[in-house]
Amino acid sequence: MLPVLAQQVVTFSWKVITDNLDVLWAGVRLTVFVSVLSFTIATVLGVFVALARMSERRVVAAAAAAYINVLRAIPLLVFIVFIYYGVAIYFGLTFATGIQAGIFAFSLQYSAWLGEIFRSGIQAVPKGQREAAMAVGMGPVRTFVTVILPQAVRVATPPTGNMMVGMVKDSALLYVIGVQELFRNAQLLANRTFRYFEIYLAIVLIYLTLTTTVYYGMKFLEQRLQPVDVLATAPRRFAPFERRRRERLLELRERIGAEAAPTRIVAPEAGA
């Protein structure tokens, strides 16, 4: 064993990577494609799952609950194999390539997880918010879009980001049905060149890069969702849209403040 190991170490070479960048790049592209598309579909489905789960109609809510519980209970790997070798072949779905079957499996299972995340986001919004919106005359749809959803999104963003990272990682599971995403391409390459260490190290680094990018993208988004007081006394660096808002509000405050005194219902700026 030892001499072999020693030999591996001394002959470590990135050449196998640089020579095969195109193969790896193709893998990255497919990984990103499958992840983005599956996650997008899962997000749309997830919204419906969440709404169905909260439906006042018992049958609808129960069906959504069953959907969620069943899908979440099946190991993703098993589900992928089931869809591709089981369902697709049994029902003769010849259109179903591995990629399509994979996207189908991911979309369904992720929609169950995301549905629950969205539901808890919506339910985290206090009841009083809906009442306040209705009290100023908003209808149910306006209330949801203007008042509930923005607050639910803020609650759901961090766990949704985690799911997105999970999606990128889970996409590697498609190697079992022969989809040539990043991991599968790496395997094929390694089997051909015997440069296991270099190749798998490269793969680890590439996944790390992808997931870190998603992670920081989400962090950035979370920050953008944080309210910013554009007239605060200690301003941070404002984005252009914040600067415009700042100017508008300063002008408004000045102009309204200078108007002839209306019926004021408390002393000027009492306690402000």
Next chain:
Amino acid sequence: MTGQDATAPVVRLQGINKWFDDNHVLRGVDLAVSRGEHVVVFGPSGSGKSTLLRTINLLEEPQKGSVAILGVEYGPGLDGEIAGRRRGDARELRQHVGMVFQQFNLFPHMTVLDNVAIALRRVRGVDRAEAEERAARQLRRVGLLQKVSAFPAQLSGGQQQRVAIARALVLDPDVMLFDEPTSALDPELVGEVLGAMRDLAETGMTMVVVTHEMGFAREVGDLNVFMDEGVIVEQGGREIFTESREARTRDFIKAVL
């Protein structure tokens, strides 16, 4: 706005009955509020004060009874006699009724200005510039013009409640409802909110206020209503605080003072 009757009471509840499942929470409540009148509702916790107030803007739908705003029926109506009168929908009703909640319920993701301007823009269809102007004027009225760009979390409870008052006033309601507006406040912040409400009362705004602030009630309450167990036990002018007819009223007043 058609079908309104200028001579009708701003709010008239008749025979209001409300159940939550088996819990009979309002048991035949009648209440009339005329223009410019200030009604104070008080009574023990759980007696149905909030439910009554929320019936006025149909946040709670009574199973039985008439909810008439400016002479237009919005509730299920009384058996027989109300039938045939126009029944408006809840959203139209809410164009006339402003509400201030115990927990303020400001929209935390919007600036103070947007909190006040949003309904003008999204419900009334007022363009942004004008909506913001009108919102800013209301904020100035409650002494918070300087806070236009702040978010609710940056404000004290008293300031938040004043924003909530501005949010309701900007829609130019015919009546303002207050559900224990100072109960969630630290004691030192109660004064600024009661001050805003007192000044609002002086402008002639029609108001229905659920509160345990007996000082406020004595000063502002034209009609004082004592509720217990889903009924109005007693109502009257200032004298109710000194010479109430009912023992239950006397006991309650003694207890909260």
